[in-house]
Amino acid sequence: MWTCPNCNRIFKKAKQPHSCKKVSVESHFENKEKARELFDFLHRRIEEKIGKCKIVSLPCCVHLFGTYDFIAILPKKNGVEIRFALDRKLDTPRLKVSVPMSSKVFKNCFDIENKQEIDGEFIGWLKESYHLKD
Numbered sequence: 001m002w003t004c005p006n007c008n009r010i011f012k013k014a015k016q017p018h019s020c021k022k023v024s025v026e027s028h029f030e031n032k033e034k035a036r037e038l039f040d041f042l043h044r045r046i047e048e049k050i051g052k053c054k055i056v057s058l059p060c061c062v063h064l065f066g067t068y069d070f071i072a073i074l075p076k077k078n079g080v081e082i083r084f085a086l087d088r089k090l091d092t093p094r095l096k097v098s099v100p101m102s103s104k105v106f107k108n109c110f111d112i113e114n115k116q117e118i119d120g121e122f123i124g125w126l127k128e129s130y131h132l133k134d
C-alpha cells in the first residue's frame with residue numbers, strides 16, 4: 001500500500017500515476033440531498049454492521065475504504081449508484097449490472113433510491129465485499 005503524500009489517496013502500487021485533484025465530498029452531493037441522505041445512512045449502517053471505513057472522495061465518485069476501497073458511490077439526481085466487488089455475479093433481480101474485473105472478481109452495480117433498499121440482504125453482500133481481500 002502506498003499513500004500519495006500530495007493528495008493522501010491510497011494505492012496498491014508505489015507512485016501509481018493519478019490525478020492529485022481533490023474534490024470535496026460536499027461538492028459530489030451539491031443539489032443532491034436525497035443522494036446525501038442515502039450515503040450517510042449507508043455509511044452509518046456499514047460502520048454499525050460491518051466495520052470501520054473511511055470516506056475517500058475522488059474526482060469521479062466517493063469511495064468507502066475498509067481494508068481496501070470496497071464500495072464506489074455515484075450520487076445521482078434521485079439516489080445513488082453503488083458498485084462493489086464480489087467473487088461472483090450476484091443472482092438477484094435487484095442487480096443493475098455486473099461487470100467482470102478478472103476471472104475471479106465481479107463488480108456488481110445497484111441503483112438505490114430509498115433507505116429500505118439498504119436492507120439485511122444488501123448489507124450482507126457489502127459485508128462479503130468488505131472481507132473479500134482479507
Ligand SMILES: [Zn+2]
Binds near residue numbers: 009020
Ligand atoms: Zn496524489
